[in-house]
Amino acid sequence: MGETGSASAACGHPYDGRVSELAGWTHVYSGKVRDLYVPEGAEGLADTAAVLVVASDRVSAFDHVLEPGIPGKGELLTTLSLWWFDRLHGIPNHLIPDHALDGDRVVERIPAEVAGRAMLVKPLDMFPVECVVRGYLTGSGWAEYQRTQSVCGVPLPAGLTDGDRLPEPIYTPAWKAPMGEHDENISFERTVELVGSEVAEELRRLSLEIYARGAEIAEEHGVIIADTKFEFGADRATGEITLADEVLTSDSSRYWDARVFATAATPAARMASFDKQIVRDWLSANWDKTGTPPELPAEVVERTAARYRELLERLTGA
Numbered sequence: 387m388g389e390t391g392s393a394s395a396a397c398g399h400p401y402d403g404r405v406s407e408l409a410g411w412t413h414v415y416s417g418k419v420r421d422l423y424v425p426e427g428a429e430g431l432a433d434t435a436a437v438l439v440v441a442s443d444r445v446s447a448f449d450h451v452l453e454p455g456i457p458g459k460g461e462l463l464t465t466l467s468l469w470w471f472d473r474l475h476g477i478p479n480h481l482i483p484d485h486a487l488d489g490d491r492v493v494e495r496i497p498a499e500v501a502g503r504a505m506l507v508k509p510l511d512m513f514p515v516e517c518v519v520r521g522y523l524t525g526s527g528w529a530e531y532q533r534t535q536s537v538c539g540v541p542l543p544a545g546l547t548d549g550d551r552l553p554e555p556i557y558t559p560a561w562k563a564p565m566g567e568h569d570e571n572i573s574f575e576r577t578v579e580l581v582g583s584e585v586a587e588e589l590r591r592l593s594l595e596i597y598a599r600g601a602e603i604a605e606e607h608g609v610i611i612a613d614t615k616f617e618f619g620a621d622r623a624t625g626e627i628t629l630a631d632e633v634l635t636s637d638s639s640r641y642w643d644a645r646v647f648a649t650a651a652t653p654a655a656r657m658a659s660f661d662k663q664i665v666r667d668w669l670s671a672n673w674d675k676t677g678t679p680p681e682l683p684a685e686v687v688e689r690t691a692a693r694y695r696e697l698l699e700r701l702t703g704a
């Protein structure tokens with residue numbers, strides 16, 4: 387079994403999330419990065435009023451979980467998500483206020499081993515759509531643009547290059563593939579088929595609004611949010627469309643240094659990133675994307691951790 391929590395992160399070992407148990411909680415699901423727990427006694431996500439979402443230090447790229455993790459990453463992601471939730475007044479989110487819920491019954495407090503990396507949230511009926519917004523053209527959007535001059539059916543002007551700012555932010559959803567499969571870019575029309583037109587339109591509206599608000603705040607701190615991904619679900623009691631998962635973190639977003647973007651000598655050098663692009667770039671150069679990915683060198687791990695920390699400092703001043 388793995389080591390636990392902040393103590394191990396503090397001495398430089400990544401928290402891989404493979405803790406045998408958290409007192410009072412039952413493990414029900416592990417995504418690539420986060421582990422979900424329900425209060426002891428609950429059967430699963432379907433019959434609980436509270437879920438503990440624990441962000442591990444695992445890092446994924448190209449839909450593979452890599453070794454080793456990035457020490458401290460889970461806490462950084464959780465801190466950043468909480469910071470952003472706080473700034474997005476008026477957008478319903480899945481956090482349980484004061485980490486307590488369920489009428490008069492106060493659920494277990496967050497266990498000490500995962501304090502700092504855990505959030506207590508309402509379980510939602512998640513929509514199978516990754517709500518991607520791009521203010522800049524890069525990554526899979528750039529790849530698609532080169533073939534079709536559009537991204538997810540959104541037509542774009544000719545002559546754009548990798549990293550260019552788009553005339554306006556675009557909504558380019560992806561289908562959230564089950565664990566082990568690859569997420570897939572889809573058209574807006576396809577999201578209508580998946581969730582109905584009313585929800586599809588609301589997901590687009592909310593995503594564009596959150597991106598615009600986030601990008602403006604980020605720019606005040608000298609960073610660009612090139613693109614990002616949101617996940618939403620329906621509140622089980624009210625049906626309200628609710629922002630879930632992590633928000634505007636360096637895992638779910640591409641963050642660039644605004645000053646470097648404005649002054650770099652080459653288009654590629656503009657995209658000095660505060661996210662796992664370092665990991666993606668290293669993997670692209672050192673792996674043919676078949677079989678098991680190679681282990682990340684210590685230097686890549688440390689550089690990634692440092693950039694994650696720098697982003698948090700820039701945004702939150704912490």
Ligand code: ATP
Nearest residue numbers: 417418419420446480507508509510512617630631
């Ligand atoms: P990635 O984000 O890298 O694609 P992943 O989506 O497989 O990875 P994680 O982010 O590691 O998964 O795990 C979080 C899981 O919890 C996701 O499946 C996400 O949809 C789900 N989730 C997040 N918030 C809620 C919520 N409030 N209710 C129910 N499920 C949630």
Ligand code: MG
Nearest residue numbers: 417419631632
């Ligand atoms: Mg996720």
